[in-house]
Amino acid sequence: DTAVSQTPKYLVTQMGNDKSIKCEQNLGHDTMYWYKQDSKKFLKIMFSYNNKELIINETVPNRFSPKSPDKAHLNLHINSLELGDSAVYFCASSPRTGEGETQYFGPGTRLLVL
Amino acid sequence: QQQVKQSPQSLIVQKGGISIINCAYENTAFDYFPWYQQFPGKGPALLIAIRPDVSEKKEGRFTISFNKSAKQFSLHIMDSQPGDSATYFCAASKGSSNTGKLIFGQGTTLQVKP
Numbered sequence: 001d002t003a004v005s006q007t008p009k010y011l012v013t014q015m016g017n018d019k020s021i022k023c024e025q026n027l028g029h030d031t032m033y034w035y036k037q038d039s040k041k042f043l044k045i046m047f048s049y050n051n052k053e054l055i056i057n058e059t060v061p062n063r064f065s066p067k068s069p070d071k072a073h074l075n076l077h078i079n080s081l082e083l084g085d086s087a088v089y090f091c092a093s094s095p096r097t098g099e100g101e102t103q104y105f106g107p108g109t110r111l112l113v114l
Numbered sequence: 115q116q117q118v119k120q121s122p123q124s125l126i127v128q129k130g131g132i133s134i135i136n137c138a139y140e141n142t143a144f145d146y147f148p149w150y151q152q153f154p155g156k157g158p159a160l161l162i163a164i165r166p167d168v169s170e171k172k173e174g175r176f177t178i179s180f181n182k183s184a185k186q187f188s189l190h191i192m193d194s195q196p197g198d199s200a201t202y203f204c205a206a207s208k209g210s211s212n213t214g215k216l217i218f219g220q221g222t223t224l225q226v227k228p
Contacts, residue, residue, distance in 0.1 A: 040220070042220055048213060048214065097213060099214055102148075102160045103214070104160075
């Protein structure tokens, strides 16, 4: 009955590899997000989708590509992984897009690039 | 450019004491200010939020104080408990953007000693 779920929970990989992180929400929300939390715990928005439409696209290397097959899923594909990509990636969702909407976070995916 | 500055970085409080975390923002267009709580190994979760039309909001032991002229807001945790030990993030968003984009502070790690 998890509201926002992410897979995998842990991801250890070599530099240069390509990897994907999957996110699913069963809350019926319209909007989903990807955040990156670095080693100092700083949280930064990367992308946001509303009903499969990209609405936030922060200054993120184009090696990162989000894909939303439907409004309940938002996946993150990362090409040519670099050491600096090591972080915890959080998926979140909110009922609608807009200021004041509570964002519900998933448990995170801990990515370590060696 | 850090638009939301949070302090202190870490805080140790005795059980029963008051924990105070401060945030300052630069952009006067911000009009929604939530606080998120994150336990180790978990995703952040909304704790309490305020809009600038009120100077204070209280929910149980948690209170937000808001000073619009000073562009500052703070979280007060009364009767702090060991179970409150977590990382706390303030955040801000602009209503005019209509994207729901949250700008987070750097986080404060709170430890409540029994």
